[in-house]
Amino acid sequence: MANLSVDVVTADYRNPEHARALELTLNWHAKDPCGGGAPLDQSILDKIVGELAQVPYAFSVLAFVDEKPAGLVNCFLGFSTFAAKPLVNIHDCFVMPEFRRCGVVNKMLLHVEAIARERGCCKLVLEVLAGNLPAKGAYLKFGFAGYELDPALGGAEFWQKKLALVPEVVSVGATEDDVTTAHVDYLDAESGQSLKLMLGRYAEDPCGGGEPLNQTILDTVVGELAQVPYAFSILAFVDGKPAGLVNCFLGFSTFAAKPLVNIHDCFVMPEFRRHGVGNKMLLHVEAIARERGCCKLVLEVLAGNLPAKGAYLKFGFAGYELDPALGGAEFWQKKLKPL
The missing domain is CATH 3.40.630.30 (Gcn5-related N-acetyltransferase (GNAT))
Structure with missing residues (x-):
C-alpha cells in the first residue's frame, strides 16, 4: 500500500x-x-x-x-x-x-x-498527546519538535479551561482591588507603548526566552496586531503603572463547532506578582470569550513554570488529556525557514 x-x-x-x-x-x-x-x-x-x-x-x-x-x-x-x-x-x-x-x-x-x-x-504549531508515538514520529520526521526554551523549564504543555454555562466563582487576591484592566486599543499610542513595554519585558524573562526582542519587532508588533481581526489584548495597571499583559487570538473547536480563545502570552511584571494581576486579566479574557460565544480557553505553559501552573490551576485550567494511558498534550512547533 x-x-x-x-x-x-x-x-x-x-x-x-x-x-x-x-x-x-x-x-x-x-x-x-x-x-x-x-x-x-x-x-x-x-x-x-x-x-x-x-x-x-x-x-x-x-x-x-x-x-x-x-x-x-x-x-x-x-x-x-x-x-x-x-x-x-x-x-x-x-x-x-x-x-x-x-x-x-x-x-x-x-x-x-x-x-x-x-x-x-513564520511557523506551524500543533498539540500532540504524549503517548501518541506514531504521530510524534511523523511530526519529528517532518521537522516538528517540542517547544522548549530552557531544558531546566521543560517543554510546553497544552492546557484548557472549558467554559461552563454558569461562570465559576474564582477567588481573588488580597490586593486585587488595586488592579485595573483594559481591553487594548491597538490604535491608541499610550496603550501601544504599554503593550510594547510588557512584551519586551516578557521576552527578557526566563519563561519568555531570556533575551530582548529585536527593536524591529517592537516597532512593528502593535501595528501588525491591529491588522489581525482575530486578535485582542488585555493590559493590567497598578496605580497607573503597566503591570501585566495578555495577548489572545480566536481559534475554533471542531469537536464543539464553536470558537475558542487561545491565550498566547500571559505576563506579569515581577514587582506586581502575587497581587492578583494575572487573575484579574484572566477574568477579563474570560468575559470577552463568553461574549463571543467561545466554548473554552486554551494556553501553553512550560512544564517547569510552577508559579504559572499554580495560578492557572486555581483559575480552573487543567492539562488537556483524553486517556491517562496516552498522557497529556504537548505543544510542538516547526519554524519555517526561508527556502
Whole structure:
C-alpha cells in the first residue's frame, strides 16, 4: 500500500463532496482513541462545515486515495508576537486507519506548509498527546519538535479551561482591588507603548526566552496586531503603572463547532506578582470569550513554570488529556525557514 496515489486538496467548504469527506474523517478522528474514542454528536456533524465556512482564519486540507477520503487537517491562523508574523495552528490531523503508513500525513503537511508560506507565516504549531508515538514520529520526521526554551523549564504543555454555562466563582487576591484592566486599543499610542513595554519585558524573562526582542519587532508588533481581526489584548495597571499583559487570538473547536480563545502570552511584571494581576486579566479574557460565544480557553505553559501552573490551576485550567494511558498534550512547533 506504500505506493498508493494520494491526492491532496484545500477543502472548499461549499463543495458537497468536500463537506461529506470532512464530516466523515472528522467523526472518525473523534472515534479514534487519540481523538477521544466517541463519535461526535449528530448536531455537530450537521453544522460543522457551515460553521467553518464562517471562520475567515480557517482552512482545511483533505487527502483522497482512489477518490476515497483518507485524511484531514483542520488549520487556523494564529500569530507570533515575538516574530510579529502570522502562524498556522494545526488543530486536527487525522489519517483513516486503512491509509496509515502510506505517506498521507506527510503529503497533507506539505500542503499545509505551502499555504503557510504563501501567507507569510513564520511557523506551524500543533498539540500532540504524549503517548501518541506514531504521530510524534511523523511530526519529528517532518521537522516538528517540542517547544522548549530552557531544558531546566521543560517543554510546553497544552492546557484548557472549558467554559461552563454558569461562570465559576474564582477567588481573588488580597490586593486585587488595586488592579485595573483594559481591553487594548491597538490604535491608541499610550496603550501601544504599554503593550510594547510588557512584551519586551516578557521576552527578557526566563519563561519568555531570556533575551530582548529585536527593536524591529517592537516597532512593528502593535501595528501588525491591529491588522489581525482575530486578535485582542488585555493590559493590567497598578496605580497607573503597566503591570501585566495578555495577548489572545480566536481559534475554533471542531469537536464543539464553536470558537475558542487561545491565550498566547500571559505576563506579569515581577514587582506586581502575587497581587492578583494575572487573575484579574484572566477574568477579563474570560468575559470577552463568553461574549463571543467561545466554548473554552486554551494556553501553553512550560512544564517547569510552577508559579504559572499554580495560578492557572486555581483559575480552573487543567492539562488537556483524553486517556491517562496516552498522557497529556504537548505543544510542538516547526519554524519555517526561508527556502
